[in-house]
Amino acid sequence: xxxxxxxxxxxxxxxxxxxxxxxxxxxxxxxxxxxxxxxxxxxxxxxxxxxxxxxxxxxxxxxxxxxxxxxxxxxxxxxxxxxxxxxxxxxxxxxxxxxxxxxxxxxxxxxxxxxxxxxxxxxxxxxxxxxxxxxxxxxxxxxxxxxxxxxxxxxxxxxxxxxxxxxxxxxxxxxxxxxxxxxxxxxxxxxxxxxxxxxxxxxxxxxxxxxxxxxxxxxxxxxxxxxxxxxx
Numbered sequence: 001x002x003x004x005x006x007x008x009x010x011x012x013x014x015x016x017x018x019x020x021x022x023x024x025x026x027x028x029x030x031x032x033x034x035x036x037x038x039x040x041x042x043x044x045x046x047x048x049x050x051x052x053x054x055x056x057x058x059x060x061x062x063x064x065x066x067x068x069x070x071x072x073x074x075x076x077x078x079x080x081x082x083x084x085x086x087x088x089x090x091x092x093x094x095x096x097x098x099x100x101x102x103x104x105x106x107x108x109x110x111x112x113x114x115x116x117x118x119x120x121x122x123x124x125x126x127x128x129x130x131x132x133x134x135x136x137x138x139x140x141x142x143x144x145x146x147x148x149x150x151x152x153x154x155x156x157x158x159x160x161x162x163x164x165x166x167x168x169x170x171x172x173x174x175x176x177x178x179x180x181x182x183x184x185x186x187x188x189x190x191x192x193x194x195x196x197x198x199x200x201x202x203x204x205x206x207x208x209x210x211x212x213x214x215x216x217x218x219x220x221x222x223x224x225x226x227x228x229x230x231x232x
Contacts, residue, residue, distance in 0.1 A: 001184075005219075007035035010076045011072075012221040015077060023190070023229035026215055027183045033220050034179045040218040041071065042179060046172045046197060046219065047211040054103050061164040062143040066159025066192050067185040076112035078099060078121045083150050084131035087116070090154035097121060104128055110135070114157055116145045159228055164197070179217055190215065198232040 002013070003210070011033040021029060029040045034040045048056040076094040077087035078101065087095045094100065094112055103109045105128050115132060117125045117139040125139060132138040139145040144153050153161075164174045176189040194213065201209045210232060213225040 004041070007062070007222060008219065009079050011035050012055045015045070015221045015223055017222075017224075020224050020226040022226050023187055024183070026223050026225045026229075027186050030177055030186075030215050030217055030220070031183065032151075032216040035220050037160045038087060039070070040179045040220065041175050041228060042068075042177050042194060042215060042217055043173060043175050044190060044215075045214045045222070048196070048197075049163050049207055049209055050166065050202065051206055052166055052170045054204070056204050057202065059164065059172060059197070059202075060142045061196075061200060062138070062156075062161055062163045063193065063196045064156045064159060064161045065176065065189045067177065067181065067189055068182060069162050069175050070160070071175065073113040073157055074111065075154055076115050076116065077150055077154065079150055080118070080121070080127055081117050083148065084150040087154055087210055090136075090151040091158055092116070092149050092150075092154045098124060101128055104131060108117040110137075112137075114145065115139050116147070116150055116153055116157075117147060118148055118150065122146060123204060136188045137224070161198070176215070195232060198230075 074093040077092040
């Protein structure tokens with residue numbers, strides 16, 4: 001049995017596990033039940049009615065939160081020539097081509113959070129897929145990280161773009177901001193995530209797509225959100 005800390009237990013007393021909270025009340029409560037001394041992330045877990053074993057029902061993508069994620073990510077861009085220049089101008093933390101690939105391979109270097117690559121570099125990047133893949137760092141067209149528009153994607157990531165991918169149980173977990181965000185900004189970010197996911201419903205999925213929505217802070221209790229709070 002999982003053992004929870006005293007702060008978690010105390011915070012949980014304020015949450016009715018059997019209640020579906022409206023958006024406004026859920027956001028207010030998630031801020032009040034933060035149990036860390038640092039500025040915790042606020043995350044959402046979305047249970048989807050998908051068969052995670054079917055390739056045509058896999059959910060994977062990216063979105064730019066209206067008010068950002070509150071988390072600064074270090075971006076590595078693997079590109080050459082004008083694409084590399086564009087990445088540097090946009091604020092990429094690291095830019096290179098084969099030299100960066102070799103650094104990851106030979107030095108076990110992971111001083112970055114996101115990898116962006118141009119299509120022409122993917123054959124070489126693919127050679128270290130066994131290194132990047134397990135860490136969810138492999139560039140992917142579905143998340144916009146394999147692109148010729150490197151400047152735009154770097155800017156989006158820096159502004160707070162987040163990625164999502166369903167797990168084997170059909171759940172999606174992603175960040176919607178920080179506890180320090182205003183209630184209004186957290187609410188708008190959450191609404192954007194839910195509506196974006198709803199619009200991405202695979203055509204092969206029948207019936208109710210989004211089954212339930214839960215928000216929580218880092219190490220904080222989960223709060224169930226009423227789906228009727230969203231225009232889906």
